[in-house]
Amino acid sequence: MSGALPLTRRSMNDTRPASAIKICGVTTRDALDAAIHARATHVGFNFFPPSPRFLHLGQAPALAAQAEGHLVRVGVFVDAADDAIADAVAAARLDAIQLHGKEDPARAAQLRARFGKPVWKVMSVAGPDDIARADLYAGTADFILFDAKTPKGAALPGGLGLAFDWNLLRAYRGPLPWGLAGGLSPANVAEAVRGTGASLVDVSSGVESAPGVKDAELIRAFCLNARGA
Numbered sequence: 001m002s003g004a005l006p007l008t009r010r011s012m013n014d015t016r017p018a019s020a021i022k023i024c025g026v027t028t029r030d031a032l033d034a035a036i037h038a039r040a041t042h043v044g045f046n047f048f049p050p051s052p053r054f055l056h057l058g059q060a061p062a063l064a065a066q067a068e069g070h071l072v073r074v075g076v077f078v079d080a081a082d083d084a085i086a087d088a089v090a091a092a093r094l095d096a097i098q099l100h101g102k103e104d105p106a107r108a109a110q111l112r113a114r115f116g117k118p119v120w121k122v123m124s125v126a127g128p129d130d131i132a133r134a135d136l137y138a139g140t141a142d143f144i145l146f147d148a149k150t151p152k153g154a155a156l157p158g159g160l161g162l163a164f165d166w167n168l169l170r171a172y173r174g175p176l177p178w179g180l181a182g183g184l185s186p187a188n189v190a191e192a193v194r195g196t197g198a199s200l201v202d203v204s205s206g207v208e209s210a211p212g213v214k215d216a217e218l219i220r221a222f223c224l225n226a227r228g229a
């Protein structure tokens, strides 16, 4: 599968099932296999060292090869340096770069130009202003992922299973295609898609049995429910 995003802009009134599903924080062959069999469309490889889902560069080539032709490979970075991103792009043969830190529009544009990959910008959402800020990335990023803002002092800026108020996306009409993350699980993903019209849903801890340990059955149920929304 190429890095091109099979995503269209969606609105609140569009209640079709999510067309794309990203399983984030995959570190093992078994979890990747589960995502492929469940017909997820994207996989997230996490390159933020403090994360329990951190993927060591040495493990990346094998997983990249396994995903080839099945899943779009998205690298997750938090205010990372160019060299660290370059190493991960090469090792994991990344199709897209997800920026999960405080990267501003200029940084997104610079990384897109340097690596020639679609850039996803995560907007950490606590209120309406955080949704509106996504518009600043028009022309510099390719895709917006709305995720819950984690509390001050939290160990991680994502992957904590926290949801934000999906009503904030009601009637959202942004310039960029966008997806929804944060606190999604097999139990709530259908409602989340129906309530927001997200064209992509992203999950990490909601398909785990423990932090960093993906569960094949939860991956299967999540994908099934996201498509059946």
Ligand SMILES: O=C(O)c1ccccc1NCC(=O)[C@H](O)[C@H](O)COP(=O)(O)O
Binding pocket: 024, 025, 044, 046, 048, 051, 052, 053, 076, 078, 100, 147, 156, 157, 158, 159, 160, 161, 162, 181, 182, 183, 184, 202, 203, 204, 205, 206
């Ligand atoms: O998952 C992590 O450990 C993580 C750490 C640092 C930055 C981002 C991280 N995850 C990125 C994702 O895209 C997650 O899937 C997203 O935050 C949703 O996580 P969850 O609420 O656990 O489903």
